[in-house]
Amino acid sequence: MKNILLLFLLSICFFSLATKNVYAADYGLSVTPPLLRVHIKPGKSITQVFTINNLSQGNQTLVARIVPFTEADDQGNPVLNPKSTAPWLGYFGLANSIIKFNEPFTVAAGATEQLILSLAVPDNAPLEDVYATLMISTYANSIDQGFQGAQLAATIGSNMLITISSAAFPDTILKIENFTPQANSLFKIGNLYFADSITPLTFTADVHNDGNFAAETKGVFRITQGNTPVYLEGILPVNVIGKSSRQLVNTDGQPFSFTPSLGQIGPHQITLEIKTDNSNTSNSITIVFLPLKLLIGLIVVVLIIIISVKITSVKPNHIPESGIDNQKQHL
Amino acid sequence: MKNEKYLYIVIAVAALVGTLIFFRPTKGYADLLVVSDTLSTSRLSVAARVLTINGNLVTIDPTTAAGFYSTSSANLKPQDSITINGGAQTVNNIENSTANQFTTTAAAPSGAVGNSIYYISQPVHQITFTTTTSVPAGFFRVLIPAGASTNNDGNPDPDGFDFNSMTSTYASASGTANIVFVTAATAATASGGTNCTAGYHCFEFHYTGTGNTGSTVTLWIGNATKSLVAPAPKSGHNLGAADAYTIKVQQFANASNPTGTPIDATNGKVALIEAVRVTATVDPIINFSITGVPASTTACGVSTTVATDTNSSTITPLSVPFGTLSLNTFATAAHNLVVSTNAANGYIVTAIENQKMGKDGLTTSTIPDATCGATPCTVTSAQNWNVATGYPGFGYSLESVSGATVPFTAGASFNARPFANNANLNGPTIIMSSTGIANSHIAHVCYRISVDATQAAGDYENQITYTATASF
Numbered sequence: 001m002k003n004i005l006l007l008f009l010l011s012i013c014f015f016s017l018a019t020k021n022v023y024a025a026d027y028g029l030s031v032t033p034p035l036l037r038v039h040i041k042p043g044k045s046i047t048q049v050f051t052i053n054n055l056s057q058g059n060q061t062l063v064a065r066i067v068p069f070t071e072a073d074d075q076g077n078p079v080l081n082p083k084s085t086a087p088w089l090g091y092f093g094l095a096n097s098i099i100k101f102n103e104p105f106t107v108a109a110g111a112t113e114q115l116i117l118s119l120a121v122p123d124n125a126p127l128e129d130v131y132a133t134l135m136i137s138t139y140a141n142s143i144d145q146g147f148q149g150a151q152l153a154a155t156i157g158s159n160m161l162i163t164i165s166s167a168a169f170p171d172t173i174l175k176i177e178n179f180t181p182q183a184n185s186l187f188k189i190g191n192l193y194f195a196d197s198i199t200p201l202t203f204t205a206d207v208h209n210d211g212n213f214a215a216e217t218k219g220v221f222r223i224t225q226g227n228t229p230v231y232l233e234g235i236l237p238v239n240v241i242g243k244s245s246r247q248l249v250n251t252d253g254q255p256f257s258f259t260p261s262l263g264q265i266g267p268h269q270i271t272l273e274i275k276t277d278n279s280n281t282s283n284s285i286t287i288v289f290l291p292l293k294l295l296i297g298l299i300v301v302v303l304i305i306i307i308s309v310k311i312t313s314v315k316p317n318h319i320p321e322s323g324i325d326n327q328k329q330h331l
Numbered sequence: 332m333k334n335e336k337y338l339y340i341v342i343a344v345a346a347l348v349g350t351l352i353f354f355r356p357t358k359g360y361a362d363l364l365v366v367s368d369t370l371s372t373s374r375l376s377v378a379a380r381v382l383t384i385n386g387n388l389v390t391i392d393p394t395t396a397a398g399f400y401s402t403s404s405a406n407l408k409p410q411d412s413i414t415i416n417g418g419a420q421t422v423n424n425i426e427n428s429t430a431n432q433f434t435t436t437a438a439a440p441s442g443a444v445g446n447s448i449y450y451i452s453q454p455v456h457q458i459t460f461t462t463t464t465s466v467p468a469g470f471f472r473v474l475i476p477a478g479a480s481t482n483n484d485g486n487p488d489p490d491g492f493d494f495n496s497m498t499s500t501y502a503s504a505s506g507t508a509n510i511v512f513v514t515a516a517t518a519a520t521a522s523g524g525t526n527c528t529a530g531y532h533c534f535e536f537h538y539t540g541t542g543n544t545g546s547t548v549t550l551w552i553g554n555a556t557k558s559l560v561a562p563a564p565k566s567g568h569n570l571g572a573a574d575a576y577t578i579k580v581q582q583f584a585n586a587s588n589p590t591g592t593p594i595d596a597t598n599g600k601v602a603l604i605e606a607v608r609v610t611a612t613v614d615p616i617i618n619f620s621i622t623g624v625p626a627s628t629t630a631c632g633v634s635t636t637v638a639t640d641t642n643s644s645t646i647t648p649l650s651v652p653f654g655t656l657s658l659n660t661f662a663t664a665a666h667n668l669v670v671s672t673n674a675a676n677g678y679i680v681t682a683i684e685n686q687k688m689g690k691d692g693l694t695t696s697t698i699p700d701a702t703c704g705a706t707p708c709t710v711t712s713a714q715n716w717n718v719a720t721g722y723p724g725f726g727y728s729l730e731s732v733s734g735a736t737v738p739f740t741a742g743a744s745f746n747a748r749p750f751a752n753n754a755n756l757n758g759p760t761i762i763m764s765s766t767g768i769a770n771s772h773i774a775h776v777c778y779r780i781s782v783d784a785t786q787a788a789g790d791y792e793n794q795i796t797y798t799a800t801a802s803f
Binding site: 028029030034037051056078081137149150152232236239241251252 | 650655664684767799800802
């Protein structure tokens with residue numbers, strides 16, 4: 001009896017240990033900072049720590065690499081090609097003792113790891129902007145022959161916009177383009193826009209960087225009547241890399257908008273102004289606000305009144321005098 | 332003779348002491364006990380003047396003028412509602428590099444030098460005390476120090492509280508069974524008004540009942556809607572040093588003259604000081620997570636047939652294990668993609684497959700990328716894919732679960748695309764994005780596969796890479 005009990009307990013222990021753990025299949029990683037903006041002179045070097053945190057329930061084997069990019073969309077997202085390369089990639093290195101670029105390293109579940117990125121720009125480096133993304137990817141080095149389906153790889157990236165220049169403020173050439181109002185009740189004659197004076201307007205615009213160095217869009221959206229400002233809105237500061245365009249938006253990330261009041265009638269100048277450290281750029285359009293809807297409303301009201309008056313003032317058909325006489329005679 | 336002289340001195344001293352004892356001044360009333368005036372905020376108001384305004388950047392005049400003794404931004408904090416020359420503004424940030432600058436959320440109006448900047452602090456006064464005399468059907472009176480002039484215009488004064496057009500509506504009281512307050516009889520009078528001598532704002536709280544000794548009474552002056560405006564810094568105010576004011580609490584008999592001598596009275600002190608601005612730095616960060624979805628879960632408008640949420644010998648994290656496929660039958664799986672970032676310009680998540688699903692991961696025999704239907708879907712154009720027969724392939728659809736912007740959604744007929752294919756030199760495509768900060772944006776990525784009878788038997792696989800980056 002004792003042996004049977006012992007065997008039973010051992011069996012429980014065996015099956016307990018043999019049972020596979022079940023995990024939620026997950027991946028989670030964070031990186032800080034997600035964006036690095038550096039202005040560095042040739043012959044100088046800097047170090048930046050990137051902190052990565054494994055948010056997964058299991059250990060993660062990761063690999064870090066730097067992928068250069070030269071293009072971005074109008075929302076500030078790089079067009080990445082993992083196979084692309086650039087001569088200046090050699091400026092970058094990892095100062096970690098164990099972790100190297102393009103070599104796998106493991107971060108325990110819930111743990112944090114630091115990537116100590118060094119950037120050393122040689123004395124003879126060309127004066128230019130270099131753009132790259134530090135990519136930290138999941139790593140797998142074997143193919144499961146029996147697997148049927150799609151394997152996922154996850155990457156999290158931190159963009160780096162680096163200006164190599166001897167000047168404190170390298171030349172920036174920004175141009176505001178496609179500055180146009182958007183509204184249904186709007187028409188254009190020549191260079192003048194005409195809009196209803198009580199209908200909200202939105203404005204869209206792009207900024208193009210003709211220069212070779214990234215610039216930041218700090219500025220204001222201003223509406224003036226005469227010389228008096230009637231509306232001001234800040235421009236969301238965004239980075240425009242060289243030879244690229246960005247959409248300009250307000251500080252809430254929305255298109256610029258303006259709702260004129262009833263009394264704001266006449267020409268108004270709408271201006272976008274961007275100031276960089278060494279240059280200013282602006283673009284203006286003129287909109288004439290007219291009480292179009294109000295006039296239409298008044299016309300409709302007047303027409304209704306005229307019609308109503310005409311209808312009510314029509315006399316009823318009366319019997320001709322001769323007819324009355326005939327009736328009287330007949331009676 | 333000498334003794335006589337000493338006697339006169341003793342008599343004189345005794346007479347003086349006796350006179351002092353006999354004719355000592357008396358208050359004429361007793362003290363209310365344990366009087367306290369607890370302010371809901373001890374923050375001073377701000378009364379400053381504009382030095383310059385440049386767009387959103389406001390510089391406070393560091394010199395004082397009559398009524399304006401706030402000379403720095405020390406008592407302001409982000410999101411404070413203020414007025415500049417009477418116009419409403421919101422403080423955006425305090426410029427730490429200088430002591431007297433701050434920014435506003437909207438461009439401040441071009442301000443002339445000397446225009447007023449006010450931050451109005453409206454603390455609720457909670458006054459508690461214990462009665463020492465049993466006064467039937469009497470009333471309590473609270474006197475709050477008032478500014479010497481313009482003390483009822485709603486703007487902070489440097490020498491007392493502003494009445495702020497208060498009425499008795501904003502005052503309340505709590506007593507005991509023997510002190511039952513009559514709300515309708517509560518009175519609030521600005522300094523210099525009827526029965527309210529200049530120098531103090533007056534509040535009367537009348538009650539019924541027999542009164543009692545040792546009863547704890549609580550009076551409130553102001554509420555969440557309106558209260559007296561706290562003073563701005565006094566003339567000669569030192570930053571970080573409190574400005575103290577004396578309040579008076581009195582108890583009167585029924586129908587007494589409120590300006591007369593109370594039965595009991597006690598003075599109390601309130602002290603106001605600049606707010607302590609606590610600052611902390613939150614690092615910019617981006618989080619990206621992928622979590623599995625169980626089978627039979629509704630995602631992208633369909634019920635998944637394959638689980639991606641468990642880890643076993645056949646189902647590994649970060650995989651879509653379709654398993655054995657039935658001919659001309661859809662198998663569907665899904666993942667949750669979750670992104671959080673405090674980057675101001677938002678984020679994107681892109682996706683790309685390394686190649687078509689190949690037999691044993693190779694490229695000789697492949698499951699085609701999805702064509703969806705008679706009108707083919709492409710990497711950039713989605714089409715409905717709800718018929719398996721005749722349209723074999725591997726593709727995906729999207730569904731925004733929370734916050735995320737996705738380029739297309741599944742809809743009712745599984746609107747789908749093939750993944751961008753690296754082997755075809757496609758660039759990664761954006762599948763999820765935001766143009767601003769994101770707090771746990773979630774999207775479903777739903778994978779679908781179908782094969783027909785011409786598909787060679789074997790194990791097929793490929794690799795899909797998701798990349799999350801912050802926009803710059």
